[in-house]
Amino acid sequence: MNGNGSGKIAALRSWVDRRYQVTPLFEFLRHKEVPIGSHWMGWYYLGGITMFFFIVQVITGVLLLMYYQAGEATAYESIRFLTTKVPFGWMIRSMHSWSAHLMIISLTLHMFSTMMLKAYRPPRELTWVSGYLLFMLTLGFGFSGYLLPWNKLAYFATTVGTQIVKSVPLLGNWLLEVLRGGQDVTINTLYRFFAAHVVILPLAFVGLIAGHLLFIQRQGMAPPLGEKVAPRGMKFFPSFALRDLLLWLACLMILVTLTVFLPYGPGIPGMDWELGEKADPLAPAYPGIKPEWYFLWEYQLLKEFPPHLFGLEGPQVCVFLIGILFVIWALIPWLDRRAYRDRYSPGFTDFGWAAILFLTFLTLAGWDIGGGAQATDLAAMPKVARICALWTLVAGAVVIGVRYWKFEHRWFILSGAALLQVALHGLAGVSYLSAGAISLGLAIFVMATLRLLRSSGRREDTT
């Protein structure tokens, strides 16, 4: 760059600065740093990667809108036309689908990494909550977008998925009708989901992401627990931003490769967007109807509940339980009292791992791993449970081993309980819910005993 050029830039900058006073902003960005701690820096990039996939979603989504026509006689047909006739139409649709799955993967990793690193502790509680809401909206994007091609699989997945709101006390029926635009899933449902998918959710998402990013810019990224002031920092500009950019480029290459070589997905249930047959409300559901992979755990949990429980209908209890789990997850910053005071909270690290193991088993079982051809057969269910339990136990053993030797964790009560439930259910044949109740009861008993022992020990120390 010659002196003349930089002089012009400086003149432009001072022109802008005289009008909008941007110098403080530049100063802020110049001094912005990312903390370097004893932990792996990789976790800091996951939010950015998620945002990259969201940007891909916006661009490909707008392109899809140019051809998509919501309507009974046009929705399915327009997608078929798009994928078979429009040049690169298949590619845009495939990119949209792949990027959606990759966005959910990176978002899930981002969420669990901030959870395990306790990045939610003060003053960043609202960053956690806004991220949690963004996660919910992302699930909403996935769910609403799924119906838009108006094919058979989407029709039944939406029927089951929307039915869940019926369990909301008092308002359930009304909510269900508003969501579906009628008693059943019809083309009216598609119109509502279309409006949600392309207008309501994106508006809410962009608003929330603005808040989420603003919080992060104001407070900086969370330093590792116990290192209140990060000993060192990496300059955000240019060091971190360039690394971010490089990673985005890598993500784009992965996305394009997957799009080109597997345009209809890897072909595993829940990750397959072959258009298939058009939706027909008067056709029966068919075997192998499964939701997207990130809803499989809920699908499987619904299956594990008996018809009636505690005088309520099974699905109602199940949805109530899922609701409680989601509320607990949102309130983690306030529940984790130790991290709140900036102390190590091994219990919550273990809670995160227990959640992962819980989801792992249900997802594997939802996939009928080990069920083979007769997966829909009732007789195959114990076999599926056994094989999925074995996989989960192996994964759990590896996780606990690595945590014990590499990270010197010593608190495994909740992940132990999650594994005990899986073992009782899959290997000993105890029903899923009884196994869960036994394991949770045992975990609470052990925790209460430990707390009692510790407090009595402390009393002896003082006397």
Add this chain to the structure above:
Amino acid sequence: MEEAIGQPSRTSRRRFIDLLLGTAALGWLVSLVYPIIRYLTPLPQTGATGPTRLTRDEAAKLEQNKFVIVPVSGHRVIVLQSQDQLFAFSAKCTHEGCTVTFLPGQSAIWCPCHDGRFDLSGRVVSGPPPQPLAKYVAKRQPDGGIVISEEKTA
């Protein structure tokens, strides 16, 4: 409140005005939200009600597949044929609302979504459905046509 009798205090007057303002704001909000709620609440379904006669296509499907799903008064109804007997049930699984199918070999009605099974009187045999399927009446007319009607509740 003695001072309020002689000379109303400024705070109580302000409070009163705030109350009025708050009520007005609330009313304004309700008048905005109510139309939106009504707008989003779907109208009751319209269309033919009462006994429904199977069309020729539907009857052929029944003959061929041993079952057919038809709309009756705006509901999905599965009509099935087992050992020359006709049965009709709501086709909407009582678990999560999927459309059920008929397994002629096992004389069972099956919902593939979460593996719920019903027998030929609509009762739950296995799986998670909490309630039996609602029964409909399927009658063969003298002219060979099949008419589906809602079960009369005695």
